[in-house]
Amino acid sequence: MRTTIKDVARAAGVSPSTVSLILNEKPVSISHDTREKVLRAVKELRYRPNQLAVGLVTKTTNTIGLILPDSNNPFFAALSNQIEMRLRHENLNVIIGNTGGDPKITREYLRIFSDRRVDGIVLAQLDFEDAEETVKCQELLKDIDIPVVYVDRVTDDGNHVTVAVDQTQIGYLATKHLLELGHRRIGCASGPITLNVNVQRYAGYRKAFAEYGIPVDTELLFCDTLSIECGNRALPCLLGQNVTAIFAFNDMIAYGVYKECRSYNLSIPRDLSVVGVDDIAFSDIIDPPLTTVAQPICEIAEHAVDGMLQLLQNPKGKKPISQLTPILKVRGSTARIR
Helix, strand or coil: CCCCHHHHHHHHCCCHHHHHHHHCCCCCCCCHHHHHHHHHHHHHHCCCCCHHHHHHHHCCCCEEEEEECCCCCHHHHHHHHHHHHHHHHCCCEEEEEECCCCHHHHHHHHHHHHHCCCCEEEEEECCCCCHHHHHHHHHHHHHHCCCEEEEEECCCCCCCEEEEECHHHHHHHHHHHHHHCCCCCEEEEECCCCCHHHHHHHHHHHHHHHHCCCCCCHHHEEECCCCHHHHHHHHHHHHCCCCCEEEECCHHHHHHHHHHHHHCCCCCCCCCEEEEEECCHHHHCCCCCCEEEECCHHHHHHHHHHHHHHHHHCCCCCCCEEEECCEEECCCCCCCCC
C-alpha cells in the first residue's frame, strides 16, 4: 500500500501539517532536529506526494497535453521531442496523444486531457478535410476552457496562441528553385487539397509560376495523402504528364517518389528533380540528399512553449500569432534541366 503523509507523520512523531510544511519548504519556524526526523522518515518510507491530491489543492497538475496528428512522421516526432524537452526544462510534464489525423480521436483526447486536469494543451492539428469536423473541435475547445497553443496545422482562430510557418512561402521557395533551374513541367504531389496546409503550399506554387508569367496546368496536381504511398502513386501519373520535376508537399512523399523511381529506372536528378518539405533527419542521408524546404522545428517548439507559459501566467492575456519563416536547403536531388 502506498505510504501516506500520515504514515510519515506517525514515524517522525509530528503532525501531518508539520510534514506538509517541511516538504513544501514553507517559511515557518521548525527546529532543525524536527526537519531531519521528517526527511529521514520520508526517505525510509519512500514517501511520494499524491499529485492528484496536490493538484486539487493547488488547482494545477504541472502537466501539458500534446496532441499530434501522426507520431510516425519523423517531423512530428522531432517536433514533439523539442516541445517535451523545453516543457520539462520548465518543470512541466507531458502527456502525448496521437490521433492519426482523425478529428473524432482529436476530440476524444481533448476530453481525456480535460478530465485529467492538464494545465494546458499543445495542439498540432486543428484543420481537417471536413470543415464541419474542424468546427466541432473548435466548439469543444471553447467548452473545456483550457489554455491551448496551436502549432503546424492550424486554422484561423483568435482565441488561442498560434505558432505557424508561412506555408505559402514554402510552396513558393520550392517552385521558384525549380523554375530557376529551367523546369517548366513541375508536378505537385500533395496531401488532401482541402487541408489549409496544402492549399497554402499550392498557392505558393501558383505564385512562383505567376512571377514567371507561366500559366499553371492543374493536371500537374496529384492529391492523395501526406505519406510515402502518395509519392508511389503520384510518380506514374505525373510522368504521364511529362513532368521534369516534382514538388512533394512533404519529405515522406518525396521518399515515395525516390522509391518508385527505381521501378522506372529513373535517376534523380538526371531524369527527374525532386523537392520536399520539412527537412527531416533522413533527407540529408538518402542518395542523393534531398533538396527540401525546412520548417524551423526548434523555433516552433520555443514559441509554442513560450506561448504556453504566457497563457498559464495570464489566461486572459493577449493571444499572439507567431509566423515563422521556412528555409530552402538545396542538395543533390535538383539539377538544371537537361
